[in-house]
Every structure is written in C-alpha cells, then in structure tokens.
Amino acid sequence: MIAPRRLSPYLKTVALVALATALAGFVVWSTPLDSVSAIYMAPVLITGVRYGTGPAILAALLGALMTSLFYPPLFSPLVFKPAQMIDLVTSLAVALTVGPLVDRQRAQSRILEQHRLRERTDELRDILVESVSHELRTPLAGIMGAASVLTAAPELAGRESLHALAAGIEQEAGRLDRLIQDVLDLGRIRAGALQPHLDTLDPWDIVNDALATAQDRLRAHDVRLDPAGPLPLVQVDPALTAQALVNVLENAAKYTPSGGSIHISAQALPGSVAIAVRDEGAGLEAGETGLIFERFHRGERHADIAGGSGLGLTIARVFVEASGGRIVALSAGPDRGTTLRLILPATETREGDHDDD
Numbered sequence: 001m002i003a004p005r006r007l008s009p010y011l012k013t014v015a016l017v018a019l020a021t022a023l024a025g026f027v028v029w030s031t032p033l034d035s036v037s038a039i040y041m042a043p044v045l046i047t048g049v050r051y052g053t054g055p056a057i058l059a060a061l062l063g064a065l066m067t068s069l070f071y072p073p074l075f076s077p078l079v080f081k082p083a084q085m086i087d088l089v090t091s092l093a094v095a096l097t098v099g100p101l102v103d104r105q106r107a108q109s110r111i112l113e114q115h116r117l118r119e120r121t122d123e124l125r126d127i128l129v130e131s132v133s134h135e136l137r138t139p140l141a142g143i144m145g146a147a148s149v150l151t152a153a154p155e156l157a158g159r160e161s162l163h164a165l166a167a168g169i170e171q172e173a174g175r176l177d178r179l180i181q182d183v184l185d186l187g188r189i190r191a192g193a194l195q196p197h198l199d200t201l202d203p204w205d206i207v208n209d210a211l212a213t214a215q216d217r218l219r220a221h222d223v224r225l226d227p228a229g230p231l232p233l234v235q236v237d238p239a240l241t242a243q244a245l246v247n248v249l250e251n252a253a254k255y256t257p258s259g260g261s262i263h264i265s266a267q268a269l270p271g272s273v274a275i276a277v278r279d280e281g282a283g284l285e286a287g288e289t290g291l292i293f294e295r296f297h298r299g300e301r302h303a304d305i306a307g308g309s310g311l312g313l314t315i316a317r318v319f320v321e322a323s324g325g326r327i328v329a330l331s332a333g334p335d336r337g338t339t340l341r342l343i344l345p346a347t348e349t350r351e352g353d354h355d356d357d
Contacts, residue, residue: 009051010058016043017062024066037067037090044091045098052106053099060091133180140180144173171216178213182243182315196237196322200347203234203266203273210245211264217250220258226265232346234273236323241344244319244327247312248277248340255281255338272325273346278339284331292329293317313340320344 020043024036040063048056147170150156156163204227211223234241252262260280267274284292293313313327320327325344331337 009047009055013043013047013051013055013059014062016046017059017066019043020063021066037063040064040067041091041094044094048095048098049102052103053095056095056099057092060088060095063091064088133183136180137177140173140177144170144177147173175217178243178246179311182247182319183311185240186311186315186318196240198235198323199238200233200235201238203231203275203344206234206236206238206242206245207264207266207275209238209242210249213242213246214249214253217253218262221253221256222259222261224261224263226263228266228268231266231268231273234344235347236325236344237319240319240322241325241342244316245275245277245342247316247319248327248342251312251316251340252277252279252281252338255279257281268346269343271346272343275342275344276339277341278337280337282338283334283336284329284338285334289329289331293327316340316342 017040020039024039027036027039040059043059043063044056047059147166150166151163151170153166156166207225211218249262249264256262256279262280263276263278265276265278267276293316317327320342323344325342328341328343330339330341
C-alpha cells in the first residue's frame with residue numbers, strides 16, 4: 001500500500017493539471033488561441049520544482065493528453081496530431097531536466113543538514129564529556145591521595161591483601177586520571193587550543209616510555225620486542241605520541257588472553273618510522289579496520305570480550321595525527337590478532353648518528 005505522504009505530490013499534480021485544463025478551456029472559449037501547450041507547461045515546471053522528477057513526468061503526460069481536447073474536433077481526447085507529439089516531447093524534456101536537478105539539490109541539502117546535525121551532536125557531546133571530566137578530577141584527586149596514604153600506612157605493611165587492594169585503587173585511579181586528561185587534551189586538540197610541541201628523539205625512547213607507563217596492564221602478558229637495524233629519529237610530540245602508544249598497548253592487553261604474546265617492532269619507511277604492536281586477540285573483520293578509530297565504536301564481538309570507554313584508539317589517532325603521523329590497523333581476520341601501526345614522521349638523522357656530534 002502506498003503511503004499517503006508519497007501519494008500526495010501526485011494527487012496535487014493531477015489537481016494542477018485539472019486547473020490548467022480549466023484555464024485553457026476559458027482561454028480557448030474567450031480568445032482565438034491556436035495552442036494551449038504553454039499553459040500546460042506551468043504544471044510541469046511547478047511540480048518539477050516542488051515535488052521532483054516523478055510528479056513532473058506525470059504532469060507532462062497528463063498535459064499532453066489534455067491538449068488533445070483543444071485540437072479539432074474540440075474537446076475530443078482521442079485526437080493525436082504531430083503538434084501534440086511535439087508538446088509531449090517538449091514537456092517530457094522539461095520534466096527530465098528540472099526534476100533531476102531538483103532531486104539532486106534536495107539530496108545535497110539533506111546530506112548537508114545531516115552533516116550539520118552530526119557536527120552539532122559531536123560538539124554537544126564534546127562539551128558534555130569535557131564538563132563531566134572536569135567535575136570528576138576533584139573527587140578523583142581525593143581518591144588518589146587517600147589510596148596513596150593507605151599504601152604507605154605502616155598498619156598495612158604486614159597485611160599483604162589490604163596493601164595490594166590499596167595499591168590497586170591507587171593504580172586504577174591514576175589510570176582513570178590519565179584517561180580524563182586524554183579526553184581533555186582530545187577536546188583541546190580538536191578545538192585548536194592545544195598545539196603539539198615537536199621534538200627529535202629515538203623511536204625506541206617512545207616505546208620505552210610507553211612500556212613504563214603501561215607495565216601494570218601488561219604484567220599478565222609476554223611482551224616481546226623486535227629491535228630492527230638503525231632507525232631514523234622521529235620528530236613528534238614526545239608526550240602525546242607516548243600516550244598514543246600506551247593506549248595501543250593497553251588495547252592489545254585488553255584483547256589478548258592472559259599469558260598471550262604482544263609483539264612490538266619498529267621499521268624504517270621512506271620518510272617515516274612505523275612502530276607496530278601486534279596482539280593475539282579477537283582480530284578484525286574486513287570492514288572494521290577503519291571503524292575501530294571512531295569515537296565510542298565497539299564491535300559486537302569485542303564488546304563481549306572486554307569493556308572500555310571506546311575512546312582509547314580515537315585518542316591515539318588524534319594524538320599521532322597531531323604530530324603529522326597516522327595510525328592504521330591490520331588484521332588477517334577474526335580470531336587472528338590485530339596489528340596497529342603508528343607511522344611517525346622521520347628526520348634525516350639515524351639513531352646513533354647524533355651521538356658522534
């Protein structure tokens with residue numbers, strides 16, 4: 001059954017042609033007019049502009065039929081003259097020109113409106129996330145301080161279970177504090193308020209800093225380093241790039257089973273250095289390699305394996321791109337692990353060359 005909303009333009013088209021027919025009849029009755037095709041062109045133009053291609057074609061067909069009423073013998077719909085065929089072809093040409101143009105313009109308008117709505121939604125979400133993050137920092141600082149005092153308290157020195165509990169609270173509170181800071185930095189970078197401070201350094205310094213930060217999350221896994229030959233130095237923001245690598249390492253630890261291996265390697269590429277982190281987790285399907293960097297994206301398979309905010313890899317991508325790099329995901333398929341590569345801009349100098357200066 002056709003929805004009334006979709007049928008409405010065609011009914012209005014019929015009404016416009018009926019109105020044009022009444023006007024043409026009055027004109028022919030009152031003046032000696034040879035052709036009324038111009039009158040029937042009006043419904044074609046109006047419906048093409050207002051309703052698009054389909055109603056415009058209907059107006060052209062009905063208009064060509066109705067013009068036969070005004071060829072001798074008058075008011076006979078069965079008369080088909082060459083002039084009538086010319087009227088039909090002309091009306092159809094107008095309908096097929098105006099209608100698609102209007103349809104295309106409306107489609108572009110809808111896309112633009114959806115884009116504006118998406119931008120507005122993202123802006124409001126960023127404001128909400130930043131506001132909540134600011135509000136969380138004060139109580140979180142209190143939790144971190146209290147946990148630190150408990151960890152150092154002499155009363156817990158001989159009670160390993162309680163000491164481990166206090167240390168765990170302090171550790172997780174610190175991780176939450178870093179996540180909040182990452183979210184705030186993410187918003188500042190997107191707004192242009194936080195500019196990266198580029199420095200030249202050894203790629204393995206970034207790896208070591210990230211490993212030191214993420215060591216507690218990696219404790220249950222076998223982390224394997226694959227040192228390559230001499231690598232160029234990279235020119236990046238050390239803090240942002242190291243934090244991006246921390247997020248990638250924590251993502252690998254999240255999806256790799258306890259006791260599984262996480263491989264870290266570095267490779268020189270033309271004009272860049274790629275730091276790769278390969279896990280033994282759930283892997284990715286063909287269409288997921290780009291989606292995992294979208295904010296709050298959680299695949300159905302991954303949501304069942306591990307929790308999280310869905311922001312870690314988004315933050316990693318933004319932090320890497322802030323230094324002029326990029327991050328890509330590779331996977332051989334589901335259950336075959338994932339490799340995330342941080343491709344960082346390199347300098348002409350290789351590591352070790354600067355030691356000779």
